[in-house]
Amino acid sequence: EAGVAQSPRYKIIEKRQSVAFWCNPISGHATLYWYQQILGQGPKLLIQFQNNGVVDDSQLPKDRFSAERLKGVDSTLKIQPAKLEDSAVYLCASSFGTQETQYFGPGTRLLVL
Amino acid sequence: AQKVTQAQTEISVVEKEDVTLDCVYETRDTTYYLFWYKQPPSGELVFLIRRNSFDEQNEISGRYSWNFQKSTSSFNFTITASQVVDSAVYFCALSEMSGNNNAGNMLTFGGGTRLMVKP
Secondary structure, three states: OOOOEEEOOEEEEOOOOOEEEEEEOOOOOOEEEEEEEOOOOOOEEEEEEEOOEEEEOOOOOOOOEEEEOOOOOOEEEEEOOOOHHHOEEEEEEEEOOOOOOOEEOOOEEEEEO | OOEEEOOOOEEEEEOOOOEEEOOEEEOOOOOEEEEEEEEOOOOOOEEEEEEEOOOOOOEEEOOEEEEEEHHHOEEEEEEOOOOHHHOEEEEEEEEEOOOOHHHOOOOEEOOOEEEEEEO
């Protein structure tokens, strides 16, 4: 069974530029999550989708971050404009349901200069 | 509010030694899940175990074992006869099960413990 796919794996941009990350969850998983992991810390949830609806985006900095899952499968996370403090690994995870185990993708390492 | 503490930021052992990674959690819920994930240098979080709050039985899987004690709010992880391939950052995490079923399952992670196993 294929795992969670993410792209790109690495991205370097300058501050004030925009960037987008893509995630394809495990087939059949209805719930999708985006986490931000700053170096030396544990991941922190940004947003959770159930199918194509947002369940929890309370920790998403909505002035610059946006995410969508239009068809209930793939998801895109965007940052516009990026700040230096956005440098982190962005992890996507999926689960069969909201109470099931989350499985993570390889992450996208973002460096903002 | 839920919180997970991994007091050991870094542990270094020599191959074949046993090592225990500590995890202490805080939650007001009576029903919750506890997890351990492994993050090797490649960066992907690898699921190791999930335990619900009603099941305090210890679990063993090969060289890995977990000790869950509700009385001390701890969920410790032991690696027996460590190997170089065990070198990674290990995260303990908590998920509360109460409330809106659709909004559940937010994972709260500890800060992680970096384990270095030297040959």
